Amino acid sequence: MLDAIDRKFAALATDNAPGQEVRQVAADLTGKMIGEKFDGRLVDFSHGDVDAFLPAPNSFEAFEQGVRDGGKQAYTEYRGSRDIREVVAERLAAFTGAPISGDQQVILTPGTQGALFLAVASTVAAGDKVAIVQPDYFANRKLVQFFGGEIVPVQLGYLDEDELKGLDLAALEAAFEADARLFIFSNPNNPTGAVYSADEIEQIAALAKRFGATVIADQLYSRLLYSGNTYTHLRAKAGDDNLITIMGPSKTESLSGYRLGVAFGSEKIIQRMEKLQAIVSLRAPGYNQAVLHTWFAEPAGWMEERIRLHQAIRDDLVTIFRSANLPVAIPKAGSYLFPKLPELRVAPKEFVALLRQQANVIVTPGSEFSPRTLTSVRLNYSQDRAAAVAAAKRIVSMVETYAR
Amino acid sequence: MLDAIDRKFAALATDNAPGQEVRQVAADLTGKMIGEKFDGRLVDFSHGDVDAFLPAPNSFEAFEQGVRDGGKQAYTEYRGSRDIREVVAERLAAFTGAPISGDQQVILTPGTQGALFLAVASTVAAGDKVAIVQPDYFANRKLVQFFGGEIVPVQLGYLDEDELKGLDLAALEAAFEADARLFIFSNPNNPTGAVYSADEIEQIAALAKRFGATVIADQLYSRLLYSGNTYTHLRAKAGDDNLITIMGPSKTESLSGYRLGVAFGSEKIIQRMEKLQAIVSLRAPGYNQAVLHTWFAEPAGWMEERIRLHQAIRDDLVTIFRSANLPVAIPKAGSYLFPKLPELRVAPKEFVALLRQQANVIVTPGSEFSPRTLTSVRLNYSQDRAAAVAAAKRIVSMVETYAR
Numbered sequence: 001m002l003d004a005i006d007r008k009f010a011a012l013a014t015d016n017a018p019g020q021e022v023r024q025v026a027a028d029l030t031g032k033m034i035g036e037k038f039d040g041r042l043v044d045f046s047h048g049d050v051d052a053f054l055p056a057p058n059s060f061e062a063f064e065q066g067v068r069d070g071g072k073q074a075y076t077e078y079r080g081s082r083d084i085r086e087v088v089a090e091r092l093a094a095f096t097g098a099p100i101s102g103d104q105q106v107i108l109t110p111g112t113q114g115a116l117f118l119a120v121a122s123t124v125a126a127g128d129k130v131a132i133v134q135p136d137y138f139a140n141r142k143l144v145q146f147f148g149g150e151i152v153p154v155q156l157g158y159l160d161e162d163e164l165k166g167l168d169l170a171a172l173e174a175a176f177e178a179d180a181r182l183f184i185f186s187n188p189n190n191p192t193g194a195v196y197s198a199d200e201i202e203q204i205a206a207l208a209k210r211f212g213a214t215v216i217a218d219q220l221y222s223r224l225l226y227s228g229n230t231y232t233h234l235r236a237k238a239g240d241d242n243l244i245t246i247m248g249p250s251k252t253e254s255l256s257g258y259r260l261g262v263a264f265g266s267e268k269i270i271q272r273m274e275k276l277q278a279i280v281s282l283r284a285p286g287y288n289q290a291v292l293h294t295w296f297a298e299p300a301g302w303m304e305e306r307i308r309l310h311q312a313i314r315d316d317l318v319t320i321f322r323s324a325n326l327p328v329a330i331p332k333a334g335s336y337l338f339p340k341l342p343e344l345r346v347a348p349k350e351f352v353a354l355l356r357q358q359a360n361v362i363v364t365p366g367s368e369f370s371p372r373t374l375t376s377v378r379l380n381y382s383q384d385r386a387a388a389v390a391a392a393k394r395i396v397s398m399v400e401t402y403a404r
Numbered sequence: 405m406l407d408a409i410d411r412k413f414a415a416l417a418t419d420n421a422p423g424q425e426v427r428q429v430a431a432d433l434t435g436k437m438i439g440e441k442f443d444g445r446l447v448d449f450s451h452g453d454v455d456a457f458l459p460a461p462n463s464f465e466a467f468e469q470g471v472r473d474g475g476k477q478a479y480t481e482y483r484g485s486r487d488i489r490e491v492v493a494e495r496l497a498a499f500t501g502a503p504i505s506g507d508q509q510v511i512l513t514p515g516t517q518g519a520l521f522l523a524v525a526s527t528v529a530a531g532d533k534v535a536i537v538q539p540d541y542f543a544n545r546k547l548v549q550f551f552g553g554e555i556v557p558v559q560l561g562y563l564d565e566d567e568l569k570g571l572d573l574a575a576l577e578a579a580f581e582a583d584a585r586l587f588i589f590s591n592p593n594n595p596t597g598a599v600y601s602a603d604e605i606e607q608i609a610a611l612a613k614r615f616g617a618t619v620i621a622d623q624l625y626s627r628l629l630y631s632g633n634t635y636t637h638l639r640a641k642a643g644d645d646n647l648i649t650i651m652g653p654s655k656t657e658s659l660s661g662y663r664l665g666v667a668f669g670s671e672k673i674i675q676r677m678e679k680l681q682a683i684v685s686l687r688a689p690g691y692n693q694a695v696l697h698t699w700f701a702e703p704a705g706w707m708e709e710r711i712r713l714h715q716a717i718r719d720d721l722v723t724i725f726r727s728a729n730l731p732v733a734i735p736k737a738g739s740y741l742f743p744k745l746p747e748l749r750v751a752p753k754e755f756v757a758l759l760r761q762q763a764n765v766i767v768t769p770g771s772e773f774s775p776r777t778l779t780s781v782r783l784n785y786s787q788d789r790a791a792a793v794a795a796a797k798r799i800v801s802m803v804e805t806y807a808r
Contacts, residue, residue: 004529005676012679020482020682051475060471067464067661071455074661078424110514110663110685117684125408126530139683146683257471257478259514259689272409275416278424279543279550280521281514285663285689 011145016349017138018046018364018380021356029353032346035401037358043391044362048251048335048382053309056253057302058294063258066290074286079274080108084292088262091296095223096245097236104267105240107274108284108292112220112248112261115273117143118280119216119244119263122272123182124149131175131183133167135338135369135376137190137218144184152180155372158192158329159340167196169203176211183208186218187234188225191338191369191378193331195225198232205238214242214269221334223303224252226311229332240265244273249295251335251382252306258288310335313381317392324396335382338366339395341375344402348374351402359394415549420753421542422450422768422784425760433757436750439805441762447795448766452655452739452786457713460657461706462698467662470694478690483678484512488696492666495700499627500649501640508671509644511678512688512696516624516652516665519677521547522684523620523648523667526676527586528553535579535587537571539742539773539780541594541622548588556584559776562596562733563744571600573607580615587612590622591638592629595742595773595782597735599629602636609642618646618673625738627707628656630715633736644669648677653699655739655786656710662692714739717785721796728800739786742770743799745779748806752778755806763798 014020066073073081082103089102100106109115116139124130126148132140134153144151152175157164172183183204188195196204208215217234225231235245248261261284263273277283314331321328321339328339344351348365355361355377366376377395381388418424470477477485486507493506504510513519520543528534530552536544538557548555556579561568576587587608592599600608612619621638629635639649652665665688667677681687718735725732725743732743748755752769759765759781770780781799785792 005527008529009526009676009679012676012683014482014679014682017482017682023481047479049475050478055471060468063467064464067459071453074454075451077427078418078421110518110689113683114514114685122413123409125412142683146680257690259685259687259692272413272416275413275418276550278418278421279416279517279546281518281663281685283663285514285692286661288663288689288692 008146012142016365016368021362029350029357032350033354033358038360038394038397040360040390040394041387042360043383043387045379045381045383045391046362046364048254048380049384050254050256052384053254053306053382055255055257056249056294056298059255059258059291062291062293063287066287069290073290076283076286076289078278078283079106079270080284081289084108084289088292088295089264092247092262092264095296096233100264105270106262106264107270107277108289109261109263109277110281110284111259112218112246112250113139114281114284115246115248115261115263116216116218118273118276119246119269120144120184121147121276122269123214123216128182129175129178129180131172131180133185133189135191135366135373137186138368140184152178156189156192156194158189158194159327161327167200169200169207172204173207176207176213180213182214182216184216186220188221188331188333190221190334191336192329193334193336193338194329195229195231195332198230201232201234202237205234208238208242212242216244216246218246220246220248221251222247224307224310224335225333226307226314226331231333235265242266244269249292253295255291258291260284260288260292310382313383313385313388316385316389317379317381320389320392320396324399326396326399335380337379337381338376340373341377341399343375343404344399345404346402352377355395355398359398361391361394412550416546420769420772425450425766433754433761436754437758437762442764442798442801444764444794444798445791446764447787447791449783449785449787449795450766450768452658452784453788454658454660456788457658457710457786459659459661460653460698460702463659463662463695466695466697467691470691473694477694480687480690480693482682482687483510483674484688485693488512488693492696492699493668496651496666496668499700500637504668509674510666510668511674511681512693513665513667513681514685514688515663516622516650516654517543518685519650519652519665519667520620520622522677522680523650523673524548524588525551525680526673527618527620532586533579533582533584535576535584537589537593539595539770539777541590542772544588556582560593560596560598562593562598563731565731571604573604573611576608577611580611580617584617586618586620588620590624592625592735592737594625594738595740596733597738597740597742598733599633599635599736602634605636605638606641609638612642612646616646620648620650622650624650624652625655626651628711628714628739629737630711630718630735635737639669646670648673653696657699659695662695664688664692664696714786717787717789717792720789720793721783721785724793724796724800728803730800730803739784741783741785742780744777745781745803747779747808748803749808750806756781759799759802763802765795765798
């Protein structure tokens with residue numbers, strides 16, 4: 001028994017996961033450090049700073065009202081409160097451009113991570129092939145592996161220097177032809193901030209339809225769309241029959257402390273997800289669900305201002321990295337930046353550890369997102385602007401210090 | 405793919421799960437109803453009424469402080485905030501009678517359901533045999549089945565009329581001899597309210613040790629212990645090497661709207677549980693974790709009063725059922741009552757549906773807990789006392805109406 005379980009959990013390493021640095025056995029960097037420690041306030045780019053970008057207005061008040069509502073808010077259906085699902089369905093239908101049944105097509109979950117877990121568990125059996133984008137959110141891969149699925153990678157070109165431009169649609173088609181029956185992708189892409197074009201989304205829809213494949217679209221960051229870009233919702237093109245879309249208020253809205261996610265789409269898959277949620281966590285916390293009343297109902301101009309402020313930080317950091325000749329894509333949405341660093345005199349993971357110990361900067365190593373991005377690092381730049389700029393400059397100095 | 409997944413989810417039926425009645429297709433009771441509808445306020449015995457027994461004092465204030473603490477409370481380690489784990493570890497060590505390392509041996513989860521899910525997932529591989537008590541909490545069985553384990557039932561005698569008194573320890577030994585390497589049980593037992601004797605706990609500990617078996621002990625209701633009873637914590641007898649104990653403030657403390665659970669014990673299993681939590685839900689909601697500051701720190705006398713009030717309802721209901729010659733065990737702890745009904749003129753599930761439609765009483769059918777308790781029903785009597793008494797009398801009237 002232990003052997004099978006040991007193998008299963010070996011694939012679930014979290015040592016390099018964002019926020020888990022505190023549990024790492026301190027890397028032995030003896031003799032590796034070059035030069036002195038840098039001054040400067042710690043910036044943890046592994047996740048957004050909700051003290052810099054505060055939770056959306058009225059969220060706490062909505063929670064308080066949930067507590068006042070008592071039992072009916074504490075105990076909801078496993079898929080979440082009917083009232084709140086109806087409210088959320090209407091707003092998400094308007095946002096994504098296609099109707100949603102709050103009763104049949106929506107489930108509220110503990111975070112979007114919970115939604116992703118339930119969606120993958122409801123669609124992947126042992127031995128199934130699953131098409132996964134590289135680079136993409138590391139949990140996609142880990143979840144498929146946990147349920148015994150086999151990953152079929154599909155590359156995404158995102159740097160100016162990449163020969164491949166955008167998603168390798170031929171590889172996606174080949175994956176479906178080789179019997180992959182599920183495709184999981186984030187849009188905007190985590191970690192690069194790429195947004196799929198209308199043409200790419202239409203082709204994904206057409207391929208999925210042709211092969212009868214299911215798609216899980218993680219659209220967590222789709223509200224934080226920078227000026228000059230357009231966003232195409234897959235469900236508006238593909239319909240919901242074989243599609244689960246995932247969103248939540250954790251990121252742009254800084255409501256991660258409430259851990260809320262929403263999955264919507266295929267009735268059949270939502271039904272399975274609810275059955276599974278019943279044994280995984282029963283439901284999203286009852287009072288927390290009430291916070292969703294504020295979602296997509298922020299005060300006028302609030303979202304625009306939040307986008308404007310993030311865009312300013314994005315532009316600062318892109319300028320800093322590009323001035324140092326570090327290739328980086330300009331994020332079209334979201335708050336992730338994924339610069340590619342050169343080969344250095346230390347291994348990539350050692351450099352990440354040195355960044356933390358020597359420069360007070362925490363980033364997530366590129367190895368988490370794709371075996372082809374080992375020298376890249378991911379930054380969530382939803383941070384205090386001045387602190388983020390100073391930390392980005394320290395990263396550049398560190399790269400120069402450790403250059404071969 | 406769909407076939408394997410379909411089979412997997414078929415075992416996860418939740419239609420009869422507590423609180424899910426609203427999603428049932430209304431049972432066709434045409435021609436089945438005898439007599440008129442009863443008057444009387446709806447009592448939902450499927451879970452406790454947190455409007456009758458209010459959340460423990462200061463819980464909302466602790467949450468509010470969590471929100472004020474901002475980012476450091478919103479984003480914690482996956483296993484939960486270090487500070488809170490240390491606080492909880494100290495109090496749980498005092499309660500259970502053996503030391504706990506807050507750093508290494510504790511994980512905070514979204515509800516005790518989350519803890520149970522992670523514990524089972526971390527110990528059961530496909531094909532493993534798992535010893536499960538009958539009757540016991542239905543999720544134990546569903547979780548083992550979801551991970552492909554094979555259930556080895558161990559009977560619990562709990563009624564005066566039962567020949568078997570307490571746990572069938574010979575059957576547990578036989579299960580271990582037949583290669584079961586995990587034993588899952590709730591103590592107090594859900595649904596009967598039985599509490600295992602010191603002798604039973606010691607024998608469980610000795611058997612687990614002899615066979616090198618792992619044990620998951622769900623002690624969710626262990627604080628609500630009625631006068632005249634003693635409770636023996638397995639971890640005080642068995643040590644934590646191969647044991648996970650699960651508790652949480654959802655029940656006795658009425659904090660279910662915050663969905664918090666705590667698992668503690670084996671470092672190795674806790675480590676796996678954290679790795680898995682990282683892909684299941686990342687963590688218990690950050691702000692909600694702060695509510696645990698109030699746990700085991702309620703005002704003096706508060707818990708004693710809560711126990712006294714539940715004991716009064718328990719005694720009322722036991723008297724009502726026993727006066728009608730319905731066999732029922734007197735719960736030693738917790739707030740579940742599990743009366744056995746006679747064979748009626750309708751099937752057990754029809755009777756449960758009729759109770760709801762005709763008598764405004766929601767109960768959980770006995771089939772959820774054991775294939776041998778089909779005619780029993782479970783009541784969570786953490787309710788308004790007068791309403792619970794009236795509803796129990798309606799159950800008795802309904803039994804008399806439908807008696808053969």
